[in-house]
Structures are given as structure tokens and as C-alpha cells.
Amino acid sequence: MMSCGDGVQVVCEYIDKKIGVTKPVVPANDALGLVGGGPTKFKETCQSCGQCELGKTAGICPLTSCGKGLMNGPCGGVREDGKCEVDPEKDCAWVKIYERMEKMGELDKFTEMRAPHAWSKAKRPRLFTIEEPVKPVRTILASLPSYLTLLGGPEYEEE
Ligand code: SF4
Numbered sequence: 342m343m344s345c346g347d348g349v350q351v352v353c354e355y356i357d358k359k360i361g362v363t364k365p366v367v368p369a370n371d372a373l374g375l376v377g378g379g380p381t382k383f384k385e386t387c388q389s390c391g392q393c394e395l396g397k398t399a400g401i402c403p404l405t406s407c408g409k410g411l412m413n414g415p416c417g418g419v420r421e422d423g424k425c426e427v428d429p430e431k432d433c434a435w436v437k438i439y440e441r442m443e444k445m446g447e448l449d450k451f452t453e454m455r456a457p458h459a460w461s462k463a464k465r466p467r468l469f470t471i472e473e474p475v476k477p478v479r480t481i482l483a484s485l486p487s488y489l490t491l492l493g494g495p496e497y498e499e500e
Pocket residue numbers: 386387388389390391392393394395402403404405
């Protein structure tokens with residue numbers, strides 16, 4: 342199946358529970374996550390952590406850009422040339438955050454204490470409940486052919 346792992350799992354759940362057929366569903370691509378860049382080199386930019394910190398870190402994600410995921414400034418290993426202790430090929434995330442805050446005239450934010458990141462929102466598997474779709478969306482969904490109800494995905498059981 343040509344999709345990320347989510348698509349494969351949606352189809353597995355669907356055929357098991359809605360059709361009553363259990364068959365192998367094989368992934369045809371390897372999802373790497375939320376990345377930026379391209380066309381040949383990509384960098385993870387977000388790990389969907391559930392509590393975005395970018396408003397406190399000049400729009401640079403400390404969880405994906407810092408080798409240690411630090412929330413309150415650089416570690417003691419940042420190199421003299423501003424590169425990362427963990428990977429000397431990469432710029433230190435906290436040097437970049439500092440420089441960006443400086444350019445924006447927001448350096449006072451750099452020394453603000455940021456609360457520890459709330460990893461509780463990223464516990465696995467994460468379950469989401471959204472509000473009922475607004476009426477126009479419900480109407481559109483109701484008008485779709487029945488085979489497209491697959492788009493609604495599987496119904497996850499409450500734990
Ligand atoms: S803090 Fe980083 S990982 Fe979390 S949502 Fe924001 S960009 Fe994504």
C-alpha cells in the first residue's frame with residue numbers, strides 16, 4: 342500500500358473490523374516523519390509533540406533541532422564555532438535561537454525560564470477526539486459514496 346504507516350494501519354483495522362477479512366497489508370514506503378527541506382535532503386522539523394514550544398524559542402524547535410532536546414539554553418558542550426557537541430556538522434539549536442531572538446529584538450526572552458516540556462501529551466499511542474464536524478462538512482461526508490467512508494478511519498476503542 343502506497344501510504345505512510347497510518348494508511349496501512351487504517352486499512353488493517355478497516356478490513357478486520359468492518360469487512361471481517363484478515364489479510365496482509367504491506368507498506369510500500371517508509372515514513373520518516375515531519376520533515377522540511379528537499380528535494381534530496383530533508384531534516385526532521387517537528388515530532389508532533391502535542392505542546393508546541395516555538396512561541397518561546399524564536400520559531401526553532403528545540404526538540405528536533407537540539408541533539409539533547411534542551412528547553413532552557415545550550416548545554417556546556419556547544420563548540421566555539423557555534424556547532425553542536427553531538428554533531429559537529431550541525432549548528433547548535435540554541436545558538437540559532439539566540440541569533441534569531443537578537444535579530445527580532447527579543448533577547449529578553451532568551452533568559453526566561455521555560456517550564457519542562459510536557460511529554461504527557463505525547464504518550465503512545467496518542468488518542469484524539471475532535472468535535473462533531475460542522476453541518477456543511479457532515480452534509481458533504483454524507484453525500485460521498487459508501488466506499489469512501491473508509492476516509493473516516495477506524496473507530497478506536499476507549500481505554
Ligand atoms: S515544539 Fe517542536 S516537536 Fe513540538 S509541536 Fe512544536 S515544532 Fe513540533
